[in-house]
Amino acid sequence: MLWVKSLHIVFVVSWFAGLFYLPRLFVYHAMATDSIGIERFKVMERKLYYGIMTPSALIAVASGLWLWLGYGIGGGWLYVKLFLVAILVAHHLWLGKLMADFRSDKNRRSDVFYRWINEIPALPVLVFAVLLVVFKPF
Ligand code: HEM
16 A cells, blocks of 8 residues: 555646646747747647656546545545646646647747746645645544
8 A cells, every 4th residue: 555655646746747838938938039949849848748747647537546446544524635636637628729729839828827826726736635645634
């Protein structure tokens, strides 16, 4: 069980690394004017999203489900945590849609917008999910 939990924590960390870094790339992509820079951001975003974020999300969720359904670790706290995870998965998919807009040069949002989604909702979800799983308040 401890190997599965270790795997879970490692891929949760990797997933969050991408959830924080991809919007940061969007900030600079939205400000870029040179075509070489714009094409470079498209490559970086695609590799981050499909090479790191999505595999990490899949392994983090699969190992979490294994801990819950395989080892029977759960409680009221887990249902609230699952709700938070659903928000994260929706955010992950939305970031993919925003990346597709950038890829086809259809982005119309400003760097200020992307500075906001750089932190929200990833940071509050991270804090509440970790507090829930460590304290298990109910
Ligand atoms: C469907 C998704 C997920 C499920 C079903 C799930 C389920 C679980 C379960 C059952 C445990 C074991 C708790 C224990 O042994 O005390 C656990 C541990 C943990 N989970 Fe998740 N989790 C999921 C996603 C996440 C996400 C997105 C985060 C990040 C915010 C996260 C952070 C953690 C941490 C830090 C631990 C270790 C807690 C400890 O050792 O006390 N999990 N998870």
